[in-house]
Amino acid sequence: MTAITETFRPPAAGPGDLPMAAGISQPPSGFDRLVDRSTRGFAWTFAAGTIVLLSFIVYEIGLASIPAVKHHGLSLITSGSWDVNKEYFGLRWPILGTIYSSVIALLIAGVFGVAIAVFLSQNFIPRRMEIVFKNIVELLAAIPSVVYGLWGIFVVIPLLRPPANALASHLGGWFPFLSGRLSGPGMLPAALVLAIMVLPTISAISYDSLISVNPKIKEAAYGLGATRWEAILKVILPTASTGIFGSIILGFGRAMGETMALAMLLGNVNHFSVSLLSPGNTLAALIANDFPEAAPAELDVLLFAGMTLLAITLLVNVLGALVIQFANRGRGGR
C-alpha cells in the first residue's frame, strides 16, 4: 500500500473541482519500485535456481563418475566380479539387486497400497475413521529409514527366520525363491521393510486418483445394479488406473533410491540370487556401506555407481511424473 503519511486535509474546494481531487493517493515511491523490482528478481532467480540446481546435481555426479569409466570402461556395468584388492569392480549384481528388491517391495506395497486407497476412498467406514487410518499410513513415511533399519535388524529378521527356514527346508529343493537359509540379513526382510517405506507413496497418490473419479460414473454403475466391488473393480479402478500406475512408478523410483534400510538389512554381499533368503546388494546400499572406508580406486567406482543410480531413478521419476500429469489432465472437480 502506498503509505499514507499525511493526515487528511480537506482540499480547498474550487468551483470546478471534484471533492478530494488533490487526493491522498500517490504513485509508488522510488523505494517501493526498488522493492518491487528486487522481489520479482529474487523470485525469478530462485525459481531458475531450481532448474540450475537439478542440472548442477546431474553435472557434478556425471563429472565425478568419469574417472571410473575411463579406467574400467564398459566392464563396470557388465562384470559381476568385485575384488577391492585386485581392483576388479563390476556392478552387475548390485544393479540386478536394486531392481529385484524394488520389484518385490512393489509387489507387496502395490497390493497393500491400492487396497488401502480403495478402502479409504469408497465410503467403507465413517469419514472420521478414514482420516485416522490415512494419517497412520502417512506417518509410516515419517519414520526415518535408519530407524526402520534398526527395527528390521532386531524385530523383523528374528521374527521371519523360523518360519522362513521351516518353509525353505520343505520347499527349498524345487522352489528357487526359497532355496538356502535365512541366516540373518537377506532379501526377504529387506524387501518387506522397503515395502513398508514405499507404501505411503503408493496409497496416497492412488487415493488422490480414486477420489477424483467422477461420481457420476460411480452412480451410473450402482444404478445399473452393480455391487460395491463390481463397481470398484470394473468401473472405478479402470478409470483411476493411470494415476495408480503413476503411483507405482513413483514408488519404484523411491524404492530404488532407498539406502539405509537396505544397507542394514540386505547383507552387503556382491552376489545375486533369486532366492528371497540369500543376502545381496543394491547400488545405494553398496555406496553407503563401502564409502567410509573406500580407497581412491574404489571411491571412483562408487561415484560411478551413484551416476548409474541417478540415471535409473531420473528416468523412472520423469516417467512417473509424466504419467500422473497425464492422468490428472482434464479432471475437474471431485
Added chain:
Amino acid sequence: MTCVITPQHMPESAPSLSSKAFDRNLGSPRTLVSWVLSLVACMLTVMACVPLFSVLIMLIWRGGTRLVQGGISVFTALPPSAMMKHGGGFGNALVGTLTMVGIASAIAVPFGVLAAIFLAEYGARSRFGTAVRFSAKIMTGLPSILAGVFAYASVVALTGGFSAVAGGVALSVLMIPIVMLTAEEAIKMVPQRMKEAAIGMGCTRAQVIWKIIVPTALPGILTGVMLAVARAAGETAPLIFTALASNYSWAIDHRQPFIHLMKPTASMAVFIYNSAGKPQDNLIELAWAASLVLVVMVLIFNIGGQLLSRRSRPAR
C-alpha cells in the same frame, strides 16, 4: 438422472415383482464376493498399520528404558568407548543434527519460499514456471544418497574435508523441493479477492506479496518448512558422505567460534547407523534411545505441520 420413477408412477403389479427380483440376496455369489473383498481390504488396511505401532512400541520399550536409566546424561554425554559397559550418551550427535538442520533450513527456506512466490504469482502458467515446477517434482524423487554424492563432489571436494556445512548443503537439496511445492499450494489458496482488493488500493506487486499473500499463506508455508525439517532430521545417507561422524563434541573456542562447522560432525541418524552394527550392548541400547529421541522430534514436526495446515485450510 433424467427419469425419476416414484412409487406413484409404478404399475399396480410392480411391488410384488420387485421385492423378488431386486432384493439383495445374501447367499448369492455376487454379494458374497463383495463381502469377502471388503473384508480383505479392511484386513490389509489394518495390517498396514501394524509396522508403525510395532516400531513405536519397540522404541518406547527399548529406547525408553535406556533413557530412564541414563537420565539427562544421555543427552549430554559423549558416546561410550568400546570398553564402557554402562553410561555414555549422544550429546554431540544431538548438537550436530540441530546444527546441520539449521544450516539446511537457512538455505532451503528463503530459496523455496521465493521460488514458490514466483511459481504462484509471477509465472504460474508460463512455460518457464512449468519447467521449474517439474524440476522441483523430480527433485522430490531424488534419492537422498545422491544429494550426499552431489554435496561430496561439490562442497567436500571444494573445501577439502568433511564438514557440517557440507552436510547442511546436502540436506538443503532435499528440503528445497518440499518447502517450494507446499508453499506454492499455500500461496495459491490465498483468495483472489484479497489480492484484487490490495491491487485496487494501489499496491505494487511486491506490496501485495509481502503484506497480503505471505502473511495469509504463512501457516501453509510453515507446514512445508516443518515437513521438510522432519525429513531432513531423519536423513542418514547424505550425511555419511558429507559430515561423516565424530566421537567428540565441539570444544568451544571463542576466538574462532565457527571453525567447527568445517570439521566432521556427528549426527543422530549416523550415530544410530554406526551403533546398530556394533557388538556392544551398551551402544545398541543407546542406538534405540537415540532412535526414540529422533522419532519423537520428527513426529512432533510432522504432526505439528499437519495440524497447522488443517487450521489454515478453509472449511469445506
